[in-house]
Amino acid sequence: MFTGIIEEVGTVSRVQRSGSSSFIEIQAKKVLEDVHLGDSIAVNGVCLTVTHFGSGTFRADVMNETLSRSSLGSLTSGSPVNLERAMAAGGRFGGHIVSGHIDGTGTVSDISNDGIAVWYTISASPALLRYIVEKGSIAIDGISLTVAKVTDTAFSVSIIPHTAAQTILGSKKVGDIVNLENDIIGKYVEKLMKPADDTPKQSNITMDFLMKNGF
The missing domain is CATH 2.40.30.20 (Elongation Factor Tu (Ef-tu); domain 3)
Structure with missing residues (x-):
């Protein structure tokens, strides 16, 4: 979960696309201060999972679904990107509820x-x-x-x-x-x-209807 308050602008240092296996590597500072494997970081609003990190960079895998739904597929080496770490439970909620799931x-x-x-x-x-x-x-x-x-x-x-x-x-x-x-x-x-598909339908059959028709 995110708040939509950008923490820093990072820079894409590497993009690899190979069939269904793609990842991006991003240079950053602030969002790496307490980073761990598996952490969520929003990149241009897209929630991505940290799969590797080193001195000044982190890497995240990108699925085909993400590439087709967002603008991440157009990123190249040198592209600037908005970065935000997942919201801390004890932090201020400065923006609004942002899931990182692009519509x-x-x-x-x-x-x-x-x-x-x-x-x-x-x-x-x-x-x-x-x-x-x-x-x-x-x-x-x-x-x-x-x-x-x-x-x-x-x-x-x-x-x-x-x-x-x-x-x-x-x-x-x-x-x-x-x-x-x-x-x-x-x-x-x-x-x-919206009613669920299995919601009982309203019937027009009444006792009067049944009696009039010989039931």
Whole structure:
């Protein structure tokens, strides 16, 4: 579980793709301070498991499912990435509940300045936009952000200079792909509101109906 508060920007030092076996190696500092094998680290919002670490780097395996659902497949040596360790039980919950399980990707369609702030408009599919609400939360490349506006084809966020400086969002350009994770609460509510397939169906057969038809 993560909070969407990025701890540092790391750098991809190596990417290996070989059929169904892929891994990435990332240079980092802060997230390695107390790292252990098996720890979870969110890389651009994608929860990955540390399989190896050394002096200043860690490695994580990447499944085909992850590559197809996220933008990690486009990473190359030298790519900057947002990094966050799993939330500590005794830490401050500064963002929102982020699982690190990407729902899909969006495309930066517009960037505009508004005083000290910068507006980013992200185009996304209807399947993702249905869970995005104005003033709700969204994780973009693992960054916990507040949705400022939603349309039928896109949503917008406004970020402060600190967010731009401390994450890779400030380096994004129009046309870039970003990972999106919707607020998990909305997805659970939708699931619970749907009746299970084995839910007894409402019958229109009553005692009056049976009596009128000779039963």
